[in-house]
Amino acid sequence: METELRRRRSELLTLGYGIIAFGLWSVLKTYLYTWVDPIIKEIDTEEQYKMAATILAYVMISIILAADFGLRLYVGMSARAEGMGKKKGRAYIVVAALMLFVSVMLWLASLGFVQSRAEKEALMDYIVSMVVDLTSIAILARLVYNAVKVRQLRRQLEG
Secondary structure (H helix, E strand, C coil): CHHHHHHHHHHHHHHHHHHHHHHHHHHHHHHHHHHHCCCCCCCCCCCCHHHHHHHHHHHHHHHHHHHHHHHHHHHHHHHHHHHCCCCCCCCHHHHHHHHHHHHHHHHHHCCCCCCHHHHCCCCHHHHHHHHHHHHHHHHHHHHHHHHHHHHHHHHHHHH
């Protein structure tokens, strides 16, 4: 049982790094998409309103990305700490489970956009992006599972 606990902790440590890495990828991917395909294209208003709308859109995206990355950083660092044997609260597991749920729902919803996205961009780019997002979901799911298992094994060994 101690061997199983060490293995799960080691995996939790690695998964924590993975969550952080995919958080960075999410930020980079979003900014690359907005750079390649600008948010505000053609507005039939004055140039100053178009600039204000563009700036506002980028500020909103940046706030959302900062919140997402902050949560991923919190979950990843907490998983790493627990993987190194430090006791952490349950909050990071709850946050990770909520992130997992939202990620799965968004991924499933984005499957419906295959046809419209295929017309707009290369289908292969879209498929690769979907596979990378699915990998991120798998890492998040594995992290939640291992965090719960580590707690169960630790309780069994202590009790």
